[in-house]
Amino acid sequence: MKLNQLSVFLENKPGRLSKPCHALSSAGINILTLSLADTHQFGILRLIVRDWKRAKEVLESAGCIVNSTEVVAIEVADRPGGLAAVLEVIEQAKVNLEYMYAFTFRSRDKAVLVFRFEDPDAAIRLLQDNGVNVLKDVELFDRIGQ
Amino acid sequence: MTTQFPFENRIYDKAETMSPARRRGLQLKRLRDVVDRVAEVPFYKEAFARAGITPESIRSLDDLRRLPFTTKDDLRRHYPLGFLAVPRDKIARLHGSSGTTGKPTFVAYTAEDLSTWADLCARFLVAGGLRSEHMVHIAFGYGLFTGGFGLHYGVERVGAAVVPVASGNTPRQVMLIRDLRPDALVCTPSYALNIAEAVRTEGIGPGELSLKFAHLGGEPWTEDMRIQIEREMGLLAFNNYGLSEVIGPGVSGECAARCGMHIQEDHFLVECLDPDTLEPVAMGQRGELVFTTLTRQAMPVIRYRTRDIAALDEAPCPCGRTAVRMSRVVGRSDDMLIIRGVNVFPSQIEEALLRVEGTAPHYLIEVDRPGTMDEVTVRVEIRAGDFSDKMSRLQELHDRIDREIQSITGIRANVELVEPQTLERSMGKAKRVIDHRREKGLF
Numbered sequence: 001m002k003l004n005q006l007s008v009f010l011e012n013k014p015g016r017l018s019k020p021c022h023a024l025s026s027a028g029i030n031i032l033t034l035s036l037a038d039t040h041q042f043g044i045l046r047l048i049v050r051d052w053k054r055a056k057e058v059l060e061s062a063g064c065i066v067n068s069t070e071v072v073a074i075e076v077a078d079r080p081g082g083l084a085a086v087l088e089v090i091e092q093a094k095v096n097l098e099y100m101y102a103f104t105f106r107s108r109d110k111a112v113l114v115f116r117f118e119d120p121d122a123a124i125r126l127l128q129d130n131g132v133n134v135l136k137d138v139e140l141f142d143r144i145g146q
Numbered sequence: 147m148t149t150q151f152p153f154e155n156r157i158y159d160k161a162e163t164m165s166p167a168r169r170r171g172l173q174l175k176r177l178r179d180v181v182d183r184v185a186e187v188p189f190y191k192e193a194f195a196r197a198g199i200t201p202e203s204i205r206s207l208d209d210l211r212r213l214p215f216t217t218k219d220d221l222r223r224h225y226p227l228g229f230l231a232v233p234r235d236k237i238a239r240l241h242g243s244s245g246t247t248g249k250p251t252f253v254a255y256t257a258e259d260l261s262t263w264a265d266l267c268a269r270f271l272v273a274g275g276l277r278s279e280h281m282v283h284i285a286f287g288y289g290l291f292t293g294g295f296g297l298h299y300g301v302e303r304v305g306a307a308v309v310p311v312a313s314g315n316t317p318r319q320v321m322l323i324r325d326l327r328p329d330a331l332v333c334t335p336s337y338a339l340n341i342a343e344a345v346r347t348e349g350i351g352p353g354e355l356s357l358k359f360a361h362l363g364g365e366p367w368t369e370d371m372r373i374q375i376e377r378e379m380g381l382l383a384f385n386n387y388g389l390s391e392v393i394g395p396g397v398s399g400e401c402a403a404r405c406g407m408h409i410q411e412d413h414f415l416v417e418c419l420d421p422d423t424l425e426p427v428a429m430g431q432r433g434e435l436v437f438t439t440l441t442r443q444a445m446p447v448i449r450y451r452t453r454d455i456a457a458l459d460e461a462p463c464p465c466g467r468t469a470v471r472m473s474r475v476v477g478r479s480d481d482m483l484i485i486r487g488v489n490v491f492p493s494q495i496e497e498a499l500l501r502v503e504g505t506a507p508h509y510l511i512e513v514d515r516p517g518t519m520d521e522v523t524v525r526v527e528i529r530a531g532d533f534s535d536k537m538s539r540l541q542e543l544h545d546r547i548d549r550e551i552q553s554i555t556g557i558r559a560n561v562e563l564v565e566p567q568t569l570e571r572s573m574g575k576a577k578r579v580i581d582h583r584r585e586k587g588l589f
Binding site: 005007009011037039041042044046060063064065066067069098099116 | 528529530533534535536537540541544561562563564565566567568
């Protein structure tokens with residue numbers, strides 16, 4: 001039920017983002033989605049790829065600091081209030097959500113979001129109990145296609 | 147030939163004009179006395195026994211070279227008061243300077259030491275134009291640092307009025323200088339520049355300030371800085387030198403001729419040595435200054451290695467003072483940095499990093515002075531195992547480094563986290579410090 005997300009440390013300097021992106025492209029690895037968080041001192045690039053183990057090796061051999069974290073892909077209705085409904089479930093259960101970002105693709109009338117919970121297993125149980133569709137990696141990658 | 151001085155050349159103490167031959171006699175007597183006074187200080191007791199030193203064995207000033215050196219490390223190993231040469235109840239005051247371990251090196255003074263110290267500060271203040279009718283604005287830090295209190299009592303000894311403002315809050319400094327109309331300013335040269343800049347920002351012209359003199363010390367500076375300070379504030383700036391281990395400010399200072407700082411040789415024996423061979427350099431050559439205190443009671447030091455690099459000049463001075471003069475301090479024989487007047491050792495930064503889990507011992511300290519104030523950037527490599535996807539964890543790591551550096555060194559640094567292996571390593575040993583102030587010729 002969980003996906004492995006890779007996080008890459010970035011110094012806050014011009015051109016720092018291109019190093020990991022270039023390393024992945026040279027290895028023929030496609031970034032399915034990414035999010036960038038930064039302060040004026042440093043940044044963190046978070047990304048989802050199909051083969052996270054290989055991508056981690058590629059990035060590390062390029063000299064990047066990489067961390068892998070389990071995240072959860074959740075399907076929400078792509079209309080006003082679609083995300084709000086899911087967030088309400090999370091809030092009411094007082095489950096700690098660290099951050100989230102979206103996949104760029106749409107399938108039918110659904111959008112897919114990446115959620116980083118402090119306790120992903122507890123969050124998955126909660127979401128499924130409340131009828132939220134949590135996607136498996138295979139299922140997700142199938143939808144994205146090639 | 148008569149020299150034109152910018153103001154009356156007045157001498158505070160006639161000991162300053164003593165003939166060199168008579169002074170050498172006084173120095174020899176005082177050297178024997180101090181060897182006797184420190185004979186029971188454990189460090190010297192042991193070192194003297196090893197070298198067969200007794201007060202009677204000091205027959206000429208050349209015998210100074212048989213005496214052991216004292217280093218900052220020696221003082222640190224005897225923390226806090228292992229070098230005390232008088233009973234503890236004779237201590238009248240303690241000062242201290244920053245050390246590499248976060249603990250200060252303490253320096254003790256008896257009441258007599260404090261009086262000597264005030265006299266020594268009075269000597270250079272009078273040499274630099276201070277008179278009893280003047281008012282002095284002191285913007286040095288007060289506290290364990292010797293600058294504030296040393297100059298404070300020196301000014302009082304001259305009979306002038308003190309405004310003990312202490313450092314910081316520059317707009318308030320400007321307000322007080324404008325409102326109280328002091329005659330002299332006492333602070334570090336870089337803080338004087340900072341005040342000058344604030345004065346300019348307020349739209350006050352150099353001619354509108356009451357200040358006639360600035361007595362600056364506590365850090366190395368240059369002629370260019372002097373010219374800038376003088377031009378911007380319309381005053382005469384004088385350099386003075388000292389270090390707490392020896393007594394504090396008052397070891398030497400400039401006279402109206404401004405051709406070097408007269409060392410108060412009746413109180414301190416000076417040597418200028420090659421820091422590698424520890425042999426004397428030729429007169430006029432640069433070397434490390436080494437001082438022996440001749441009159442201090444509470445905590446005399448024998449051949450204290452200052453690590454300050456300067457040159458000596460014994461040519462006669464037009465002011466009539468007979469003491470040898472030292473040049474500006476042009477460098478250090480160790481890696482100590484002086485940042486906004488505070489002594490900082492790279493090993494202190496290392497210690498701060500060791501306290502923070504999650505940082506590699508790879509760091510680079512960059513010092514610069516973009517405007518008038520020193521700025522320090524510490525770049526720290528982070529380790530793969532400590533990196534997390536959470537921004538808050540990384541920010542926490544950053545802030546902890548920031549706090550530890552401040553708590554150990556007392557200065558605020560810009561902390562930058564960098565990728566591993568990005569800091570230059572040469573011969574397996576990392577280059578720790580880049581001082582852009584040196585490239586810019588700021589000292």
